[in-house]
Amino acid sequence: MISPLPRSAGRAVPALAAALALALSSGCTGAARPAARPPLDERVAATAAPALRALYDQRIDWRNCPGEDDGDQDAAAVRCATLKVPLDYADPGGRTVDVALAKVPAADPKRRLGALLLNPGGPGNSGVDMVRWGWQSYQGPLHDRYDLVGFDPRGAGDTTPVHCLDDRTRDQWNATDDPAYDHARILAEACRARHADLLPHLGTRDTARDLDVLRGALGERRLDFLGFSYGTHLGARYAEEFPERTGRLVLDGAVDHSAPAARLGIEAAVAAETGLRAFAAACATEDGSACPLGADPAAAPQRLARFLDGLRDHPLRAADGRTLTAALGWVAALDVLSDGRRSWPRLREALEPAVTRGDADGLLALADGADGRGEDGRYRTPADAFAAISCADGPPPPTEAELRPALAELAARAPLTSGHDPVGTLLEADCRPWPYRPAEPPRPVRAPGSAPLLVIGSTADPVTPYAWAERLSAGLEHGVLLTREGDGHTAYDKSGCVRAAVTAFLVDGRLPAAGTHCGSD
Known part of the structure; x- marks a missing residue:
């Protein structure tokens, strides 16, 4: 479900009013958030293991990105770093993984709201590349008010990358018209041979926990997030794991994991x-x-x-x-x-x-x-x-x-x-x-106790069908569905109406009304 890519969800108006009230109580307002780094106990549970608490409190060392062209002003605006997280959250004091990061600081620091984490989907696409080469797509209120932060999920990009097939074998594997099971067997054997220690720790639940460590290390009390395609599954899982840390989450091109x-x-x-x-x-x-x-x-x-x-x-x-x-x-x-x-x-x-x-x-x-x-x-x-x-x-x-x-x-x-x-x-x-x-x-993701999540579906999305957005938003305890009429995968880059709704939610905390539909550009 890779990214860059009609009917309401049946929610009654009182339910939406309750969701809005929860948004306000969770801090989803337009007021600027303090820039000072909150105390550690406000960023991680006091019951967390000492080794894990230390990771939440790590300082991120932002530097020029590798290979940056000094003459490229757009590239010069980006900073890169790494974040240490446990390979296995059951053993937070054991082996660690370096998560690759990229950031473009807010253009209006006096009105900065915090960090907005971005995920381009896949699974396996690079959030670092998304920010390094695509941050201009978010110029305007989002870039003005937020630090735009991209990360490579574990197994992807520069975060413990999973390379199972050599390039010659991959050429043959991609071109063959043999049955798919042969493909799957070849790939599974190659991945097990090269990454046996990593494979059990690549699930989205582990990546959601990485997101929370990143949130804490960035000094944010809550997570603000814009995810596309697979990124919607990551965002929903985060809300399920850390409902009390959920800020403003936008899930565009929804992936559904409630069906076989x-x-x-x-x-x-x-x-x-x-x-x-x-x-x-x-x-x-x-x-x-x-x-x-x-x-x-x-x-x-x-x-x-x-x-x-x-x-x-x-x-x-x-x-x-x-x-x-x-x-x-x-x-x-x-x-x-x-x-x-x-x-x-x-x-x-x-x-x-x-x-x-x-x-x-x-x-x-x-x-x-x-x-x-x-x-x-x-x-x-x-x-x-x-x-x-x-x-x-x-x-x-x-x-x-x-x-x-x-x-x-x-x-x-x-x-x-x-x-x-x-x-x-x-x-x-x-x-x-x-x-x-x-x-x-x-099973459906419910995320009880989270702030409202804005789910976006497109009626003729050829990758993540509209029914998936309906099911995800309906399953979430505080899901709100925004519908785009049109084709193509994901909606943000295809509709000014959707972009306006996303901006209103992320910057001002204003959710679209129940049953809102947008056209396409």
Whole structure:
């Protein structure tokens, strides 16, 4: 559920009024917060082990980021550091992990509200990169009033990165059209061989505890947080673990962990298929004879799927000698489609030479971008971290008895997007052979006693379906749902209305009214 990506939640007005009252009692007002570092006992429970209390009280040493270009004013605004946290919270005095951090200080320090922690999703994407290279996206009230702080969750970026497959093996693994279980077995064995000591400690519950140590070390009494896609699961888990420390949390592109893995896979595939069909039909309707999928909007989706599936038996050779397979073609198409209609021209431009001339370069470049493969052939960490974190979290993988009816339903409801690799479509992270399994079954996150959480869902999100936002907000004891009408994954960067609502909540503590809907830009 990677990021940068109608109906109300059925909450009665009195419930929203109670949520607003709780927000005010939890400090969700527009008043500036004191800059002085609060006493340790106000940042961590007095009952915490001495070793853990010392970590909450550590001083973060902010310095110039490595490789910073002195002539780049935007880069010069960013500071980097590391934070020490326990590898195993059951043994806080044992081995520690260095969490990579990046910060852009508030532009208006006299009116500073505190630190706003950002997470871009994944799981496995880098919050450090999000701040270093993307903080300008939050200029205005958020940057004026908050220090923008990014962090690399454990297993990702520069925080104990999980690298399981070497680059050559990853090339073969990404390109193969063999059954998904072979992929899962190869990856699980490689991760166990390289990271056996780390894998049991990569779950979101551990990362939520890291967030709380970071909050305390930053000198914040409560956590203010803006999370996208997987970041919504992290934020919700934080609210469940530390309800009394919850400040203003925004969860955009909600991930739901209340249903079994197969059910979530079917729902995600149906959402992706809706996006694919919309793109193909629009290409045929709007571009006419210029559309590589023909001029018939009813036939265009099937033609697109047949072309991509056909790469299994008739792969295309790229200029660099590499091969565009069905697996790579589908990765390219679905990744671009995840951003919605504003990215449709990119996919059409890559498809046209592939379909009409057998030129694979454009689609292969899109697949490389989705897979995190650089021009030098080296891979970033998200691919391995995605599986390691997903499998540490659950929900538990389906049994063989559960798999058969789920695959039949998948074929009926999402025949185009699932035909090339049904199991891989159903189980985006196939955890069946994974060496470590989560103990808890799927269940709603409730977070009783937390401040209100603002949950944002988009009606045609092709990655995290709108129903997931409905379920997450309904399950949370103090969840408030904001709906964006439109396609594409996550809403903040696609709607001025959503950005205004997020700013009003984070800066002034004002929640949107129940049933609020926003349009798209």
